[in-house]
Amino acid sequence: MSYSVQINGVVHTVTDGGIGESLLYALRERLGFPGSKNACEQGECGSCSVVVDGALVCSCLVLAAACDGREVVTIEGLGDGSTLTDVQRAFVEAGAVQCGFCTPGLVVAIDRLLAEQQSPDELAVRESISGNLCRCTGYGRILEAVARVVAERATS
Amino acid sequence: MTSSTTMTAGARVGESAVRPDAPPKVQGRFAFGNDLWADGMLYGATLRSPHASARILSIDIAPALAIAGVHAVLTSDDVPGRSVFGLEHPDQPVLASDVVRYVGEPLAVVAADDPDTARRAVVAIAVDYEVLPPLVDPEAAPSATPIHPDGNVFRELTIRHGDVDSVGEVVVEGEYEVGMQDQAFLGCESGLAIPDRDGAGVEMFVSTQFLHVDVEQTAACLGIAVERLRATVAGVGGAFGGREDISLQVHVCLLALRTGRPVKMQYRRDESFVGHVHRHPARMRYRHHARRDGTLVKVEARLVLDGGAYASTSSAVLANATCFAAGPYRVPNALIEGIAVRTNNPPCGAMRGFGNVQACFAHEAQMDRLADELGIDPVDLRLRNALAPGDRLVTNQLLTGAAPVEAVIRACAQAPLPDIVGPAMGEPMARPGGAGRTAAGEPDRVVRGVGFAASIKNLMFSEGFDDYSTARVVVEDGRVTVHCACAEVGQGFVTVAQQIAREVLDLDDVVVAPADTSVGSAGSTSASRQTMMSGGAVEGACRIVREQIDTDRDAGRSMSGRYEATYEHHHAPTTPLDANGQGDAHAAFAFAAHRAVVDVDLDLGLVRVVDITTAQDVGRLINPLQAVGQIEGGIAQGVGLAVMEELVVRDGRIVNASFTDYLIPTALDMPTVTIAALIEDPEPNAPFGAKGIGEPPCISSVAAVAAAIRNATGRPVRRVPVRPEDLVL
Secondary structure, three states, rough: OOOEEEEEOEEEEEEOOOOOOEEEHHHHOOOOOOOOOOOOOOOOOOOOEEEEOEEEEEHOEEHHHHHHEEEEEOHHHHHHHOOOOOOHHHHHHOOOOOOOOHHHHOOOOOHHHHHHOOOOOHHHHHOOOOOOOOOOOOOHHHHHHHHHHHHHHHHH | OOOOOOOOOOOOOOOOOOOOHHHHHHHOOEEEEHOOOOOOEEEEEEEOOOOOEEEEEEEEEEHHHHHOEEEEEHHHHHHHHHHEOOOOOOEEEOOOEEOOOOOOOEEEEEEEEEEEHHHHHHHOOOOEEEEEOOOOOOOOOOHOOOOOOOOEEEEEEEEOOOOOOOOEEEEEEEEEOOOOOOOOOOOEEEEEEEOOOOOOOEEEOOOOOOHHHHHHHHHHHHHOOOEEEEEEOOEEEOOOOOOOOOOOOHHHHHHHOOOOOEEEEEEEEHHHHHHEEOOEEEEEEEEEOOOOOEEEEEEEEEEEOOOOOOOOOHHHHHHHHOOOOOOEOOEEEEEEEEEEEEOOOOEOOOOOHHHHHHHHHHHHHHHHHHHHHOOOOOHHHHHEEOOOOOOEEEOOOOOOOOOOHHHHHHHHHHOOOOOOOOOOOOHHHHHHOOOOOOOOOOHHEEEEEEEEEEEEEOOOOOOOOEEEEEEEEEEOOEEEEEEEOOOOOOOOHHHHHHHHHHHHHHHOOOEOOOOOOOOOOOOOOOOOOOHHHHHHHHHHHHHHHHEEEEEHHHHOOOOOEEEEEEEEEEEEOOOOOOOOOOOOOOOOEEEEEEEEEEEEEEOEEEEEEEEEEEEEEOOOOHHHHHHHHHHHHHHHHHHHHOOOOOOOOEOOOEEEOOOOOOOOOOOOOOOOEEEEEEOOOOOOHHHHHHOOOHHHHHHHHHHHHHHHHHHHHOOOOEEEEEHHHHHOO
């Protein structure tokens, strides 16, 4: 089947998509966006988090064809490829990255959270990223990264 | 711990360093094993046994081969080399032929044009089984009919130390149990194999912990020389022991060689849960003897580890559990029996903490029980018996390295309790079970408890194994390249290697090359060993290069040439254990202490871990920021085992093989982590005095949470993970 979806500002058309294919599959296997990760493919881990028409979703749970005409933002759409966003930079500097498999999903989720709330308290941050599993860090450095971004944005 | 650590560009030893792989990882540009791709690539899939025990009467692959887009269907008949593999002892079939011994055992592999076709082909393979009753009770295994030609006992190890008949004035007994934990790394098993043009060799990219032994095992099973199998560590999405033994390595190479095309395999989450070994479930009986003043007299214990269907690393895990069954304490007399058995349960092997986790849960529960019996403060009891340099372990090994046991216990215990609002007053979301699941309106039914525990972990490989790592260092035009096959699985060797090279060479520009087989073995990324072993190899190679540079400089020559050195670092030799479990079997040790604060809903049996405070013996910090990450992450896995993580196995079948049903801590489940102290007491003969730091955080954290739950509820808590029914029924 055929559909067109705007990804990171550019329209992509899929002409030979399978009916049941998830957005995650289409992104990774058909459209050349491997940044979204496939750790569970049933909406439990958040590694595949993307934003569809402004809403944070697990791309493994979204039918690719249902994104016809929609706007999708993936990890590849944050920053300009060479410069890091403040969230990405905070992850690097705060030590929030270990194996990195959960990282793209968390960066997308936190980017979205901070677009909606300027200064969430720690419990709110914990709750909002509780759909993103990380097995390496215990989340401590990730929370620290969020706190740094919040503080930086407040003073800039 | 809130860190205000400042990052240093060109960081040297002791400074917090930014990971060179962090920028691509935050941008989604870092290639993990399952992101790999090659022209003309096929996709592999695996047929697995649905039975825990069955005889294979026939396998008909014709229906699978008949599907369009299927290029190969291979069974045991197609394994040209050694038919079995295994990390310590090859006893596991590459593909099962006559019998299957666990649910999930591979019988056949398929290569097809796309993943869906490969999976449909797997389903089309017709297997006729004669189903047999599975052996699932580890206690019954030793005397049961053997389920494998090698028998049902992987290893028995008895430690007899001092006067085994001695008796204390006070005796406390207990029985304890630990459930099966999964590593649950986020990046499922994955690999890509590309056949050589002549069809006689292959190149493999694989997410692994132990590259050179993968290659040795895989080449043996493929029936090719190791030189014909070149391998590179592909991006690894976490490991924690679950990638120490091989999973799909032989399969993906077999398919590539048979089809003459690149083949990629990647497990899905449900397959990953049966596709790697787990933490051994344990049943442990203990009897501690002490004098009235609290001095330990003797420890008696019997530990039974269920190794599941195949050997993997059961024998080394058993050695750890048995050697450290008494904990970080001076125990003059001991009789400790350990046994690891074969059953038709899922195979078990390496997981972070490697046998010490199970024993620690039991010995720390015993120490609390003893403190209670004697009316002594639990921390004081531990301090009274804490090991110190010059003491002997129950294996009679003299403790010669750094052993700041008293310091870690004191630092952890003396840290102020965190100022966190009580269970009744906090935000609903911060109560046990989260908003809406706590017995609201009856605040006194949510109670707080505090528990304490301490641990010992051996570092690097033990029992006479010639443990080594290799590094090649090249300096060209002032730029340093480090070649080392150490698998970077997230732990941060990439910065450790850079920092050590900068420190020794006094040069800032250091690149760590991809880990591959163009350099000698680095050994496994396990046993908290890579900072010490591969760090030692990098240090050694750099020191040789530094000498070359200094010689040139002293001779008035400019430093413009090329310098290169390769160094193999071995740790001091260890010896096997004798018939009484005595011997200098271990190379070095690390110690940690944890204090847990929990809130428990007494009606619903739900637990929230509120805070973990820790102190750890680290030798010397190489990268302080990364040390914090290892400690917080290890504690998360300890908290998980304490209150939520268990693979539930019924009749040999894992019934919760998904992240919906196998729960690991989320950001809401994780407590605050307070690092009271990182004790820097340099380890002799270690690079810059550094000790491995990966495992201690997940050992006594488990026991501390269990102790806190006992403190809150008065329940015995003889088992982890602690389930609601254990607290309310």
